[in-house]
Amino acid sequence: MMIQSAVAMRSDYREGMDFRRFWLAETVSGFGTYITTIALQVLVVITLGGTALDVGLLNAARWLPYLLLGLVVGALVDRRRRKPILVGTDLGRGILLGAIPLLWLFQVLTLPVLLVVVGGIGLLTLLNDSASQSFLPRLVPRTGLLQANARLDQSAAVAQTSGPLVAGGLVALFGAPVAVLVDAVSYFFSAIVMAGIRVVEPAPSTERLHLRRDIAEGLRWVYRHPTLTPTAITTHVWFLFNSMLTTAFVPFVLLSLNLSAFELSISLAAAGVAGLLGAFLSTRVGTRWGVGPVVIAGYVVMVFGWAIIALVPNGVFTVTLLALGQGLYGFALGLQNANEMAFRQSITPDALQGRTNTTIRSINRAAIVIGAPLGGLLADAIGYRPTIWIGIAGFVSVAIALALSPFRRVRL
Numbered sequence: 001m002m003i004q005s006a007v008a009m010r011s012d013y014r015e016g017m018d019f020r021r022f023w024l025a026e027t028v029s030g031f032g033t034y035i036t037t038i039a040l041q042v043l044v045v046i047t048l049g050g051t052a053l054d055v056g057l058l059n060a061a062r063w064l065p066y067l068l069l070g071l072v073v074g075a076l077v078d079r080r081r082r083k084p085i086l087v088g089t090d091l092g093r094g095i096l097l098g099a100i101p102l103l104w105l106f107q108v109l110t111l112p113v114l115l116v117v118v119g120g121i122g123l124l125t126l127l128n129d130s131a132s133q134s135f136l137p138r139l140v141p142r143t144g145l146l147q148a149n150a151r152l153d154q155s156a157a158v159a160q161t162s163g164p165l166v167a168g169g170l171v172a173l174f175g176a177p178v179a180v181l182v183d184a185v186s187y188f189f190s191a192i193v194m195a196g197i198r199v200v201e202p203a204p205s206t207e208r209l210h211l212r213r214d215i216a217e218g219l220r221w222v223y224r225h226p227t228l229t230p231t232a233i234t235t236h237v238w239f240l241f242n243s244m245l246t247t248a249f250v251p252f253v254l255l256s257l258n259l260s261a262f263e264l265s266i267s268l269a270a271a272g273v274a275g276l277l278g279a280f281l282s283t284r285v286g287t288r289w290g291v292g293p294v295v296i297a298g299y300v301v302m303v304f305g306w307a308i309i310a311l312v313p314n315g316v317f318t319v320t321l322l323a324l325g326q327g328l329y330g331f332a333l334g335l336q337n338a339n340e341m342a343f344r345q346s347i348t349p350d351a352l353q354g355r356t357n358t359t360i361r362s363i364n365r366a367a368i369v370i371g372a373p374l375g376g377l378l379a380d381a382i383g384y385r386p387t388i389w390i391g392i393a394g395f396v397s398v399a400i401a402l403a404l405s406p407f408r409r410v411r412l
Contacts, residue, residue, distance in 0.1 A: 017198075018139050018197045018198060018199045019139045019140055019148060021193050021194065021196055021197050022135070022136070022139055022194065022197060023151060023152060023155065024193050025086075025090075025189075025190040025191075025193040025194045026132070026152055026155065026156075026190070027152075027155035027156075027158070027159060028186050028189050028190055028193070029090065029183075029186050029187055029189075029190035030155065030156050030159040030163075031158075031159035031162065031163050031186060032163075032182055032183030032184075032185070032186025032187065033159070033163070033183060033186075034159050034162075034163025034167065034272075035163050035166055035167040035170065035179055035180075035182050035183050036097065036167075036179075036180050036182075036183040037163075037167075038163070038167035038168065038171070038179075038261070038264070038265060038268065039167050039170070039171055039176045039177075039179040039180050039183075040058060040114075040118070040176070040180065041055055041058065041250045042167075042171050042176045042250075042254075042261050042264075043114070043176035043177060043180075044058050044111065044114070045250065045251055045254055045255070046176065046254070046261070047104075047175065047176050047177070048109075048110070048111055048114075050111060051251070051376070051380055052247065052248060052251040052255075052375075052376040052379040052380050052384075053373065053376035053377055053379075053380055054111060054376070055247055055250055055251060055372075055376055056247045056372040056373040056374070056375055056376025056377070057111075057115060057372075057373055057376070058111075058114070058115065058118060058372075059243060059246070059247055059368060059372035060368065060369045060370075060372045060373050061115040061116075061118045061119045061122065062118050062119070062121065062122040062125075062368075063122055063365035063366075063368040063369050063372075064119055064122060064365075064369050065119065065122045065123040065125075065126045065365075066122070066126050066361060066362040066364070066365030066366060066368075066369075067362065067365060067366035067369050069123070069126065070126060070358050070359070070361065070362020070363075070365065070366075071215045071218070071219075071355075071358065071359060071362055072211065072215070073126055073127055073130050073358055073362075074130055074215075074218055074354045074355040074356075074357065074358025074359055074362070075211055075214040075215050075218065075354070075355055076354075077127070077130045077131050077134060077354035077358065078134070078214070078351060078352065078353065078354035078355055079214075081201040081202075082131040082132075082134055082135040082138070082201065082354075083131075083135065083194065083195075083197055083199070083201060085127055085128070085130075085131040086128060086131050086132060086135065086191075086194050087191050087194050087195050088191075089124040089125070089127045089128040089131075090128065090187045090188070090190045090191035090194060091187070091188065091191045092124045093121050093124045093125065093128070093184075093187045094184045094185070094186075094187035094188040094191070095184075096117055096120050096121050096124070097121065097180050097181070097183050097184035097187065098181065098184040099117060100114070100117060100177055100180045101177040101178055101180055101181055103117075104177035105177075109177065126358075126361075126362075126365075129357070129358070129361055130354050130357055130358040130361070131354070133341070133345070133353070133357040133361075134353035134354040134357055136148060136149075136345065137345050137350060137353060138199060138201060138350070139197075139199060142345070142346050145341075145342040145345050145346055146282075146283055146286060146287070146338060146339065146342035146412055147283055148342075149337070149338035149341045149342050149345075150279055150280075150282045150283045150338040152338075153275070153278075153279035153282065153334055153337050153338045154276055154279040154280060154334075156275070156279070157272050157273070157274075157275035157276035157277075157278070157279050157330070157334050158272065158276055159272065162269070162272070163269075163272070165265050165266070165269045166182070167179055167261075167265055168260075168261050168262035168263075168264065168265030168266070169262065169265075170182065171261050171262075172260075172261065172262055214355065215355070217352070217355065218352060218355025218356060218358075218359050219359060221348070221352050221355070221356060222356055222359050222360060225347075226406055227343075227347075227405075227406050227407050227410050228344065228347065228348075228356075230401070230402060230405035230406065230407040231295070231340065231343075231344075231402065231405075231407050232359075232360050232363075233401075234398045234401050234402045234405075235340075235360065235364060236360075236363045236364055236366075236367050237367070237394065237397065237398050237401075238299070238394070238395065238398045239364040239365070239367040239368055239371065240367035240368075240370060240371040240394065241371065241390070241391040241393075241394025241395060241398075242371070242391070242395075243367065243368040243370075243371035243372040243375060244371045244372070244374060244375030244378070244387060244390065244391045244394075245306060245375065245387075245388060245391035245392075246372075246375075247371070247372045247373075247375035247376050247379070248375050248376070248378070248379040248384050248387045248388055248391070249309070249388075250264065251379065251384070252379070252384035252385075252388070253267065253322065256314075256384050257312075257314050257318055258314070259318065259319065263319050266319055266323060267319060267322035267323045267325075267326050268326060269323075270322075270323035270324070270326045270327040270330065271326040271327060271329055271330030271333075272330060273327065273330070274326075274327035274328065274329075274330040274331035274334065275330035275331060275333055275334035276334060277331060277334065278330065278331040278332065278333065278334025278335035278336075279334035279335075279337075279338060280334075281334075281335060282294070282334060282335050282336070282337070282338040282339055283338065285335060285339075286338070286339040286342075286412065287412070290409070290410060290411040290412075291339040291340065291342070291343045291410045291411060291412055292402075292407045292408040292409055292410040292411070293408065294335060294336055294339050295336040295339055295340050295402065295407070296399055296402050296403050296407075296408060297332075297335075297336075298332035298333070298335050298336030299332070299336075299395055299398050299399035299402065300332075300399050301328055301329075301331065301332035301335075302328070302329050302332045302333075302395050303392055303395045303396055303399065304328055305324075305325045305326065305327070305328030305329035305331075305332065306325060306329060306388060306391065306392045306395065307325075307392055308321055308324055308325035308328070309321075309322060309325035309326070309388060310385055310388040310389055310392065312325070339412075342412060343410060343412060344356065344357070344360070346412060375387055375391070378390065
């Protein structure tokens with residue numbers, strides 16, 4: 001009995017250390033990603049003299065691989081060990097990001113070249129995302145998924161808080177291309193830490209690959225499940241309108257409100273601060289009130305946040321009101337994301353984790369590929385504020401649809 005207890009304690013300790021390594025790697029790379037997200041958009045608008053449509057094309061290029069290859073990647077990841085995929089894709093993203101300042105230094109960085117590089121990063125991110133979300137259930141028991149996702153969201157919120165501020169400072173001091181180097185270093189660090197995880201994964205499947213059958217099996221699971229299906233479909237719609245909002249927001253702040261990149265970063269950092277609070281509360285609130293009500297409430301809060309942004313005047317309190325609107329938006333994301341992810345991972349068998357996560361994320365990113373350029377076109381054609389109101393109307397429709405579905409009763 002004592003020997004079995006000692007073995008169990010060592011196993012729990014190793015599992016805890018493996019999750020901490022995974023958590024650290026995700027946190028550091030996430031910090032760098034928020035820097036690059038700001039730096040690349042400033043690079044397009046200021047350095048390359050782009051428009052809102054160009055920002056939309058940049059966002060679309062990042063997520064285009066999800067539209068083209070997402071379902072295939074999900075089926076392949078389910079047949080492979082996930083840790084090597086995570087390490088390899090982190091190294092690849094670090095190399096591609098490091099190429100951006102070099103291209104700028106040699107004066108060959110144009111918008112088409114940048115779109116190609118960002119597309120390559122998007123392909124590696126597709127592989128990484130599919131493996132990452134499927135890897136977590138192998139590191140922690142299903143009963144610990146809500147808490148594990150909450151911790152990841154807390155770290156993401158800290159990165160979202162500090163990343164834009166650091167990005168604003170780096171862009172102001174060294175320019176947007178140099179700021180991207182920080183993200184490249186973060187991915188190299190993540191790869192090293194991820195390589196140290198000692199979890200024993202199941203052997204890769206030796207069964208003959210039936211790609212069409214495997215993809216169809218994943219699609220049936222996602223779109224025929226009584227409670228997973230409503231949240232998957234409404235999430236797709238949310239990503240469409242959210243991409244329109246986020247595309248219009250940056251040029252709205254920089255060009256219409258005439259604020260600086262650092263003032264933009266302050267408003268975005270507010271989303272991270274509030275997101276951290278939401279992530280801290282997510283486990284307690286989700287356990288008490290249930291996943292369904294918490295996720296639906298989050299969408300409602302987002303509506304109020306973006307309405308404040310749409311109504312913000314150009315004056316003394318502009319940055320404060322932008323920060324308030326972004327804060328409500330970030331708080332809602334922090335509150336609902338861990339609950340939604342834990343629900344999805346807990347009901348999905350291990351053999352379907354990769355296909356489930358990648359199917360949903362692929363359609364989500366396909367929505368971005370459509371919504372981001374559409375948001376840019378609308379912003380250039382009818383103005384930033386009307387485009388933001390269209391996005392808000394989309395959020396309202398998502399909240400209503402989900403509230404009328406069986407998902408409203410879901411609990412963990």
